[in-house]
Amino acid sequence: MIARPLSIPKIQNIASVILLVWCVVFILLFYYSLNFSILVSVADSVVTSGLLAAACICLSNLLGYYQPKNETVLFVLVLTVMLALIITFISKFVLHLFFAVDKTYMSFLSLSLLIRFIILFVFLGWCALANILWYRLEEQSATQDRLLAAQNLSKEAELNKLRHQLQPHFLFNSLNSVYALTIVNPKEAGTMITKLAAFLRGTLKRDDDVWVSVEEEMEYIQLYLDIEKVRFSHRLNLDIQIAEDSMKLSLPGTLLQPIVENAIKFGLYNTSAAITITMRVTVENSVLKICVQNPFDPEMKAAGGTGFGLSAIKRRLYLLFADESLLQAGSIEENIFRTTLKIPQGNDKNDID
Amino acid sequence: MIRTILIDDESLARDIVKHYLREFPEIEIVAECSDGFEGIKSITQHQPDFIFLDIQMPKINGFEMLELVEKPPAVIFTTAFDEYAIKAFEVNAVDYLLKPIEKSRFDQAVQKISVKLNNLDATATQELLDSAAMSPAQHRRVVVKKNGVIKIIAVADIHYLEADDDYVKLSTTEGVFHKNKTMSFFERTLDTAQFIRIHRSYIINLAQVTRIELKEKDSYIVLLKSDIWLPVSKTGYAKLKAALGM
Numbered sequence: 001m002i003a004r005p006l007s008i009p010k011i012q013n014i015a016s017v018i019l020l021v022w023c024v025v026f027i028l029l030f031y032y033s034l035n036f037s038i039l040v041s042v043a044d045s046v047v048t049s050g051l052l053a054a055a056c057i058c059l060s061n062l063l064g065y066y067q068p069k070n071e072t073v074l075f076v077l078v079l080t081v082m083l084a085l086i087i088t089f090i091s092k093f094v095l096h097l098f099f100a101v102d103k104t105y106m107s108f109l110s111l112s113l114l115i116r117f118i119i120l121f122v123f124l125g126w127c128a129l130a131n132i133l134w135y136r137l138e139e140q141s142a143t144q145d146r147l148l149a150a151q152n153l154s155k156e157a158e159l160n161k162l163r164h165q166l167q168p169h170f171l172f173n174s175l176n177s178v179y180a181l182t183i184v185n186p187k188e189a190g191t192m193i194t195k196l197a198a199f200l201r202g203t204l205k206r207d208d209d210v211w212v213s214v215e216e217e218m219e220y221i222q223l224y225l226d227i228e229k230v231r232f233s234h235r236l237n238l239d240i241q242i243a244e245d246s247m248k249l250s251l252p253g254t255l256l257q258p259i260v261e262n263a264i265k266f267g268l269y270n271t272s273a274a275i276t277i278t279m280r281v282t283v284e285n286s287v288l289k290i291c292v293q294n295p296f297d298p299e300m301k302a303a304g305g306t307g308f309g310l311s312a313i314k315r316r317l318y319l320l321f322a323d324e325s326l327l328q329a330g331s332i333e334e335n336i337f338r339t340t341l342k343i344p345q346g347n348d349k350n351d352i353d
Numbered sequence: 354m355i356r357t358i359l360i361d362d363e364s365l366a367r368d369i370v371k372h373y374l375r376e377f378p379e380i381e382i383v384a385e386c387s388d389g390f391e392g393i394k395s396i397t398q399h400q401p402d403f404i405f406l407d408i409q410m411p412k413i414n415g416f417e418m419l420e421l422v423e424k425p426p427a428v429i430f431t432t433a434f435d436e437y438a439i440k441a442f443e444v445n446a447v448d449y450l451l452k453p454i455e456k457s458r459f460d461q462a463v464q465k466i467s468v469k470l471n472n473l474d475a476t477a478t479q480e481l482l483d484s485a486a487m488s489p490a491q492h493r494r495v496v497v498k499k500n501g502v503i504k505i506i507a508v509a510d511i512h513y514l515e516a517d518d519d520y521v522k523l524s525t526t527e528g529v530f531h532k533n534k535t536m537s538f539f540e541r542t543l544d545t546a547q548f549i550r551i552h553r554s555y556i557i558n559l560a561q562v563t564r565i566e567l568k569e570k571d572s573y574i575v576l577l578k579s580d581i582w583l584p585v586s587k588t589g590y591a592k593l594k595a596a597l598g599m
Contacts, residue, residue, distance in 0.1 A: 169409070172433035176452035180365035183372050231363050272362060272388040272411045297412070299505060313403065 002138040004064050005131060006057065017055075023049045040105055047094050051087045052120060056127045063131045076128045084121040088113060106250065164202055167261075170227075176230045192230050198222040206257070212251040214281060214288065218242055221260055225277070228264055235278040236268055243281065246281045249288045251343040252320055258313055259292050259339050267294030288343040298338050310339065355467060357442050358384045358399060360415070361407040361431065366452065368429070370405050373459045380463070387411075389418035390503060396422050403427035405465050408438045410568045413505065416441075417496040420533075427469055431464050441485040445477060466542040475599060486542045495523065504530065510549075512561045514539055516554040524579070533552050539573050547550040551575060551589035559596060 005011050016172050023045050030041035059079070092109060099105050174196055181189035194279045202220040212220075220241075258281075267275050278293040313326045321344065329339040359367045367385055367582040374380055381515065384395040388411045400476040406428050408415040416438070421424050427465055434439050442449040450461045495506045506525055521539060522530040540550045550556045557577065564576040567584070575586040575593070585593060 168434040172452055173366075176369070176454070177363065177365045178432060179453040180368045180372075184365070184368050231365065233364060269409070270411050272391075 002064070002135060002142060004061065005134045006060055015053075015242070018055050020050075036105060038109075038235035040099060040102065042093075043098060044095055048087070048091045048116070049122075051091055052253050055087055055120075055124060055214075059124060059128055060131045063128065063135060067135065069133065072132065075130070076125070078270060080121055080124040082122055083339065084117050087120050088117045091116070116134070120146075129304055151246060153222065159335045163222070165206065166200075174227050175325060177227075181230070192227065195223050195226055199227060200321065207254045210253050212253045213248060213250050215247045217251060217253065217256055218281065221256060221279075224257065224260065225264075226334050228268065232268060235272075235274045236264075237274065238279075239276055241278040242279075242281040243283060246283045246288060249283065249343075249345055251288060251290075251314075255313060255341060255343075256290060259290075259310070260339060263292050263337070263339065266296045271297055290341045291338065292331075292341075292345075293336060293338045296331075298331075298335055324338060355380045355403070355470065356383045356401045357381070358386060358392070358401045358404045360386045360389070360395075360404055360410070360418070362387045362410045366407065367452055370459075373454070373456060374463075376460075377463060379411050379467075389413040389415065389421075393421055393503070393512060396426065402470050405428065405429050405431055406434040408435050413496050413503065416482055418479065420482055421496060421498050427440065427466055428478065433484050433570050438485060441481055445481040445484060447477065447481050468484075469506070483538060485513065486538070492542065492544060495532060497523065497532050497551065499528075499530055506530065509541065509558075509560070511548075511558055512550075513558060513575055513581075513583065514556040520559050525579075546596070551585045551593055553586065555583050555589075556585065562593075562597070565590075588589070 006015065015254075025047035026049065028043055030036045031038055036044075040306045060080075092113060095109060096106065177198065178189055178192050181192055197300060199220070202223065218240075225236075225238055230237070258278075264279050267277055275295050278291075280289075282289045282291075299351040310329050314327055317326050318324050326342045326344075327339070328342075329337070332338045357374075359370055359382060359437070361367050361370075364387070366463070370474040371382065371579070374382060383399045383401055385516055386392045386395050390412060392404075399576060403426050406415045406419070408430060409432070410418075413421075415430065419428065427445070429593070430438070430447065431450065431451040431454065432440060439449070439451075441447075447467060450458055450462060453538070453591045493508050495508060495511070496505050497506060501549075502538060508514065512524045514536070515533065516536045521534050523530045523532060536550070536554070536556065539548070539556055543556065547559055548556050549559060557575065561579065562575055563578055566574055566576070568574045571587060573590050574582050575585050576582055
């Protein structure tokens with residue numbers, strides 16, 4: 001909400017001073033230069049100035065509520081002329097009521113109507129312009145603030161996304177494993193470093209809009225699993241089968257990794273036993289079908305609360321295909337969890353080349 | 354001889370610690386464990402002077418494990434990345450090592466702990482566990498031990514909590530358990546949208562409430578789904594009313 005100029009104490013003070021000075025100047029003018037009685041001078045000045053002040057307040061608030069997009073000049077002109085006319089005639093009517101007997105003053109009042117109108121019009125016009133300028137400037141700075149806030153928000157979101165993509169927990173644990181390997185098995189350490197580097201490079205390339213071939217995606221997933229295999233050695237067994245005809249199909253580069261990550265998280269991180277993660281990549285009616293299976297501890301799932309956290313992937317599928325049912329997940333046995341991802345290979349998909 | 358136990362689910366991570374410890378002949382590794390359950394057993398059996406403890410481990414994490422140990426030994430925590438844990442360490446000035454572990458930091462921590470062993474302060478560990486309980490994972494579950502069996506209870510399965518001397522009694526779908534924490538600890542850590550402290554001695558799960566009745570002037574009682582009546586204090590009634598939107 002844009003602040004009204006008259007709601008600001010400093011402006012209230014200045015406006016009051018202007019009103020007071022304006023009043024005094026006209027009292028002195030009437031009394032000394034035109035030789036009217038003090039009563040007439042004060043009454044004329046106070047009535048006219050008071051009405052003018054009231055009109056200025058109305059004008060300021062009105063412009064705060066409504067300003068025409070086009071034809072601002074015409075709008076302000078009509079408005080100020082009308083207000084000036086109204087004040088002129090009200091003041092004449094009121095003063096006439098009080099001082100009808102004072103013939104000299106009455107004739108002066110009638111003669112000065114035009115000059116009164118012009119003075120009021122100029123003053124109101126000035127007031128309207130000042131208000132318009134005020135509102136424009138306020139609006140501009142408000143827009144600027146909003147823009148800045150929006151920019152900050154999107155920056156923060158970007159940063160969070162990056163942080164998540166890097167998976168700091170995985171990264172630092174892997175670095176720790178590499179470090180251990182440099183001591184116990186230096187040759188293996190070299191292999192692990194290059195794998196970690198290749199995986200990170202792949203991570204940085206990922207984007208929702210970029211489709212990758214199954215071949216490329218599975219290489220990336222394999223790197224991830226290889227690194228986890230070094231960390232957990234004999235505890236992690238992999239059973240991966242990829243149908244030959246699926247290799248050239250493609251999928252968005254951000255979908256499979258979180259599913260495999262989930263399988264590792266619930267299958268491997270949550271148990272101290274040896275486990276097997278199974279992956280099957282097949283083609284069914286020209287739809288790419290990827291099936292990931294991991295064991296889990298039913299007791300842990302109950303206490304975990306959030307289930308298998310696949311809602312983010314569903315949301316992404318909805319954005320990409322408007323179809324959340326492409327992801328099916330659930331336990332197939334008491335302690336086996338299966339996630340199935342289907343990717344239609346329509347003509348409308350982006351070229352992978 | 355100073356006796357220690359390594360508790361970490363990754364054998365390579367334990368390898369580094371073992372490697373570094375070779376330079377400390379006065380420290381003997383009496384056991385290696387790959388999860389919290391093993392850790393508890395091993396600590397009870399060997400009574401080590403101090404332990405190396407990883408935070409993120411299968412089933413129960415390092416903090417939850419410590420809660421279940423009767424007399425916890427001195428601890429050097431090791432963690433790769435866990436904002437909440439690191440915050441808890443900093444607040445409580447506890448020794449912790451970030452993975453990959455740097456040699457000089459390791460030596461420092463081990464030397465410091467050798468000095469500390471003589472005047473071990475149990476309250477420091479307790480305070481650490483209290484602040485570590487602010488992590489989101491620990492809002493959702495409570496780990497308890499009953500007849501030597503460790504049980505992980507989902508917070509939603511708790512019907513109500515009752516003060517019981519030095520313990521808090523948890524009444525759940527699967528029976529009654531005791532946890533050596535205070536009522537105010539649970540009042541602080543449980544989700545206030547779900548759990549309300551209705552009385553000095555009682556915190557209830559709102560989902561369990563079936564009826565509230567006036568007992569005497571200014572004194573109410575509440576009926577839970579498990580057919581148990583609990584007293585409600587005056588301030589408790591105000592909180593209950595607000596939470597239920599009455």
